[in-house]
Amino acid sequence: SGGEEKGKFQFWVRSKGFRLGNGTREATKMGQVVVYVPVKTGTGADGLSEPEGISLKRVAVVEDFFDIIYSMHVESSSEPGKAPKHAGQKKTYRAIAETYAFLPREAVTRFLMSCTECQKRMHFNSNGLEPKESEPPSSLVSGIIDYNMPLTSTYLKQMKLRVMNSQEQ
Numbered sequence: 218s219g220g221e222e223k224g225k226f227q228f229w230v231r232s233k234g235f236r237l238g239n240g241t242r243e244a245t246k247m248g249q250v251v252v253y254v255p256v257k258t259g260t261g262a263d264g265l266s267e268p269e270g271i272s273l274k275r276v277a278v279v280e281d282f283f284d285i286i287y288s289m290h291v292e293s294s295s296e297p298g299k300a301p302k303h304a305g306q307k308k309t310y311r312a313i314a315e316t317y318a319f320l321p322r323e324a325v326t327r328f329l330m331s332c333t334e335c336q337k338r339m340h341f342n343s344n345g346l347e348p349k350e351s352e353p354p355s356s357l358v359s360g361i362i363d364y365n366m367p368l369t370s371t372y373l374k375q376m377k378l379r380v381m382n383s384q385e386q
Contacts, residue, residue, distance in 0.1 A: 235276070252276040254318045277313075277320035285320060286328040289313045303334050 234255045253273040277285055289312040292302045304312065310325045329335055 236273075252278075256318055274318040275316055277317040282320060282324050283328070285313060285317060286325055290325075290328065290332070303332065303338070 236253050236255075237250050238253070252275070254276050255271045256274045258270050258272050286309065290304050290309045292304060306325060306329055309329065310322055313320050313325065
């Protein structure tokens with residue numbers, strides 16, 4: 218029954234203490250209602266310690282994930298003409314977690330893996346998390362690839378992973 222689901226949801230919302238806006242005028246900018254949720258502070262899941270207490274964090278809405286991650290990931294340099302800095306995964310996630318609630322770490326990982334600037338600078342290893350600074354030289358890759366095989370992207374990916382794994386050992 219729909220009513221029961223709705224009741225459960227309303228209970229969950231109440232139990233989390235969601236609130237609209239934080240008492241300031243910015244709650245309805247651009248016709249959007251900003252939702253906040255009180256989050257217990259102390260040592261966070263990733264071992265960050267904050268003073269004990271409750272802080273209001275803004276609820277991250279799926280539609281805004283890209284903008285939120287982008288704004289925290291790309292720090293424009295204060296010096297004019299200097300390229301913006303791209304923060305690493307931990308730093309990006311930490312910055313987001315200070316302000317927002319409910320933005321999963323996986324969203325950050327996926328964003329960083331699709332960030333072309335970061336792809337140029339570093340190499341993601343097979344589990345896609347920690348960056349590898351060294352790019353395997355293409356000659357090394359071409360030395361292993363069997364050109365008699367159909368060169369599908371899957372095959373090339375497997376070869377690339379094989380090269381990267383052999384470098385790690």
